[in-house]
Amino acid sequence: MKQNLINIAYLVSGIMFIYGLKHLQSPATARKGNQLAAIGMLVAIVATLFFKELLTPVQMLLGVIIGAGIGVFLARKVEMTGMPELVAAFNGFGGVASALVAGAEIARLMAHNAADTGGNEFTAVSAITISLSILIGMITFTGSFVAFGKLSERISGNPISFIGMRLITIVFLLTAVGATIWMAMESGAFPGINEPILYGAIALAVAGAFLGVLLVIPIGGADMPVVVALLNSYSGLAAAATGFVLNNNALIISGALVGASGLILTNIMCVAMNRSLLNVLIGGFGGDSGGPEGGGTSTAGMTVNSTSxxxxxxxxxxxxxxxxxxxxxxxxxxxxxxxxxxxxxxxxxxxxxxxxxxxxxxxxxxxxxxxxxxxxxxxxxxxxxxxxxxxxxxxxxxxxxxxxxxxxxxxxxxxxxxxxxxxxxxxxxxxxxxxxxxxxxxxxxxxxxxxxxxxxxxxxxxxxxxxxxxxxxxxxxx
Amino acid sequence: MLENLIVFILASIIGSEVISKVPAMLHTPLMSGSNAISGITIVGALIVAGMVGDVWAMWIGFAAVIVATINVVGGFLVTDRMLQMFKKKD
CATH class of the missing domain: 3.40.50.1220 (TPP-binding domain)
Known part of the structure; x- marks a missing residue:
């Protein structure tokens, strides 16, 4: 019964997210749409707090209060010119949340109590979904904070690359794949402490963190709109992956909506620059200080008109x-x-x-x-x-x-x-x-x-x- | 698993249909608003952290609750702040 009520609440919040986004199709209704989505979120949170039997309601509520306080502070304080970096930072928080939930799920499964696992067995599929959740979450986390650094000019807006960068990227990607396989081979192992799963998860988190940095540092200032939109999409995909881990439709629906939104924006940005996503991600194009003159018509000897x-x-x-x-x-x-x-x-x-x-x-x-x-x-x-x-x-x-x-x-x-x-x-x-x-x-x-x-x-x-x-x-x- | 995948695909299609009609003018609020929606992970964090006695799961989940709430509350608020500035000529 309670589970049904929760599912109905999640359905309601999913519908509110969709209609909220639909209202963003016009500036006249956009504000209402955002409020609708916020109420949808409240419905999902309240339903979870009330209908799930939380063992530690005080701690959880405390977590919500701390997070809300920080969120309110940041949202109020920011200047409109600082909006790109704030959006990037919030995105990073969303990403790391997904990775942490996957980590907590592993800890929960490892808690040496069969009843706690809720009858969930650790299967090869769980290994893949947990891995994706950690990996995408961590890429979103570090990638967004590097983007934050670039946008707020705490680090250079110039593309940064070094010899062997692509090789290192490949090594980390292989590490991630290897760790996932290692974890998948342990299917059926829970409950109980399981070292391959534990170390596999840690390796994934580290690989994801480095991959996020490597994804964003070669991107120049002018290409930031693309990468910010892409990270936006990742944060949604991370949430959806977490939804697969927990078998939770609220997370899957919302994650899919955000993932789609980010991908559409990424595509629009690429088309507006006449460049492919791959070309942008390889990077090295367009720093903040301007590079040497590329090709193009020679302008040597030409003069400009100056006015007052x-x-x-x-x-x-x-x-x-x-x-x-x-x-x-x-x-x-x-x-x-x-x-x-x-x-x-x-x-x-x-x-x-x-x-x-x-x-x-x-x-x-x-x-x-x-x-x-x-x-x-x-x-x-x-x-x-x-x-x-x-x-x-x-x-x-x-x-x-x-x-x-x-x-x-x-x-x-x-x-x-x-x-x-x-x-x-x-x-x-x-x-x-x-x-x-x-x-x-x-x-x-x-x-x-x-x-x-x-x-x-x-x-x-x-x-x-x-x-x-x-x-x-x-x-x-x- | 298959059920989850069906839900994911259907939601992606609805999302694409709805979002592709958002005008470029509202792309920033769209990003920050949808970003706030991705903070739905807070629900996952509450479930994982709140339902077991395990200390590790609790504390990792506690951290997840905090960051997800920053994402949700900050995201919706800042989007609201932006959207209230969009005005028609009077």
Whole structure:
């Protein structure tokens, strides 16, 4: 009876997760959707606490209170610009939780009491599911925290690789497979302490931890959206694997939903960069400081037009239509509020203002949208690449704020360019383009940008926030 | 086992159908929200840690409960914080 009630509660929470995610299809209903999913989680937790006969309810409740306290603190404290690393960190916590549950399950099976195992026998299948749970969980854990380090600039955003790295990766993968087989050979061994299973699990955890690090360190800053989405998917798969271990449908359903979500995002990011997942994971592409010039059109001897805030203000004020193109540079300069103020001043003058967001702009999927939303830019002014690309032809001024590779026309025609084939925002088709940039340093792909040398392009050098504020002041005086 | 696999596959298909329609604008909240959902491991942690007298299982599970709760509570809260900022032009 109780087990039936629990299963019904899990079904209810699964349905709430699905409808919660469905509400994310529109910004108007998204908040409600998230709340729905949160209530679904509460249903699952409360049902577990009430209907399972917990032997240590006080400890468990204490664990929930400690975790909730830390979660609330982190969620409240974070700045919107720090969102990518926080998402990565939460992801890591989810991963390690799955690995720990699998570990606890082993400890439970080893507790020398046949009654405690609930009649569950340790089979070859349990060995595989426990192994997957530990391995994926640990990869997610360390991978996410390396991503956290890169995103928060605690470690270099440059791709890191060393000789023999691939060999070491293969060794750890083989270790993981070997440990799984070793454990599977012990099927039927429980209850009781079993050394192969114990050491096998520890070997898996260590291999997973190293594999997670090796997965993320070769990834450059600009490729972070892909790897963050991939780790998101892993955290779901780890939860699902744990669900297989415990024969628990709540975990399997939720894990599958998250796994699917992460994979879809990963795919969208790869398509938006015209690169395969394998190509991204091999890494070495795009550091934070920009590498040497890759292929592409030689720009030697070409000159750029430099402009001033006064000139930009005049150009914008008398335009009919202006499109802003934000990139990671806007996040770094924290210029989103200044940009919103400028867009409002222009709207007051009757200028049609829109924002064009490239799918991989920033450090995680949807990064720019969150920053602009924080700065109170209404979401009906934000447009996806496919929606807005045709409009650049009829645009007077396109203002590029800290974006680079996603507006490089070389992607369209220069077969020797590393970004050839990547879909870009057609900024060069606007009557005039203005690029805000600190210096002539190349973008994250380490290649020069043709756009800068176009005759109808003007560069506004300096800190994006200061530049935009200067332009806004000039616009106000016109 | 086969039953579990059936549930997993069906849920994956539903997830793909629902999530592929989420607009790019909401990809960050989608990530952090779905991430919070993956904290469902908390249920597994409670079951494993709360049901046996074994000290090891209890403490490992206790640690799992803490990290999973950080994931769940932090994830949903921060997603809510983000989503309340998405406003239409008034």
């Amino acid at each position: 805030p006064e000139d930009v203000a005049i150009l914008l004020s008398y335009a009919t239509k202006v499109i802003f193109v934000p990139g990671y540079g806007m996040a770094v300069a924290q210029a989103q509020h200044a940009v919103r103020e400028l867009s409002e001043e222009l709207a007051k003058k009757g200028v049609d203002v829109k924002f064009a967001v490239h799918p991989v702009a920033g450090r995680m999927p949807g990064h720019m949208n969150v920053l602009l939303a924080e700065a109170n830019v209404p979401y009906d002014q934000l447009f996806e690449m496919d929606e807005i690309n045709a409009e650049f032809d009829t645009t007077d001024v396109a203002v590029v704020i800290g974006a680079n590779d996603v507006v490089n026309p070389a992607a369209r025609h220069d077969k020797s360019s590393p970004i050839y084939g990547m879909p870009i925002l057609n900024v060069d088709k606007a009557a005039t383009s203005i690029v805000l940039k600190r210096s002539m340093r190349p973008g994250y792909a380490g290649i020069d940008n043709e756009l800068f040398y176009n005759s109808n392009n003007q560069m506004l050098f300096g800190d994006a926030k200061a530049s935009i504020s200067a332009v806004t002041n000039e616009v106000k005086q016109l």
